[in-house]
Amino acid sequence: MVFQNSVAPAAFVLICCAIMAAGCSGEQPVAAPADVVYRCGETGEFVSAPPQPAPAINPHTGRATLQRALYCPRCKRWHVVPPPDVLNGPPAGYPCPRHNTAMQEQGPLPQ
Numbered sequence: 001m002v003f004q005n006s007v008a009p010a011a012f013v014l015i016c017c018a019i020m021a022a023g024c025s026g027e028q029p030v031a032a033p034a035d036v037v038y039r040c041g042e043t044g045e046f047v048s049a050p051p052q053p054a055p056a057i058n059p060h061t062g063r064a065t066l067q068r069a070l071y072c073p074r075c076k077r078w079h080v081v082p083p084p085d086v087l088n089g090p091p092a093g094y095p096c097p098r099h100n101t102a103m104q105e106q107g108p109l110p111q
């Protein structure tokens with residue numbers, strides 16, 4: 001029975017493909033929120049940490065001393081911005097106190 005012997009492997013391959021396709025579509029990586037930059041009021045250092053309510057926890061000291069900071073590409077430095085409950089709106093887009101232009105959440109961290 002040549003017919004039966006050739007159909008069975010083909011069906012097996014089709015089922016395997018269906019399982020693999022389903023498996024791939026079910027394993028989409030969950031995008032983690034991008035880290036944001038904070039300035040520590042205790043040490044004065046700038047750290048990158050997951051977004052959280054201010055004052056945020058400094059991962060180096062374990063204390064809630066971090067304030068949000070935004071980067072001004074014209075100053076080439078970070079500025080501490082008021083927490084969201086003081087500033088009406090999201091911190092992104094808060095204007096640079098010197099240039100009055102919108103600052104950004106990403107930039108080179110000072111060493």
Ligand SMILES: [Zn+2]
Pocket residue numbers: 072073074075076096097098099100
């Ligand atoms: Zn500036």
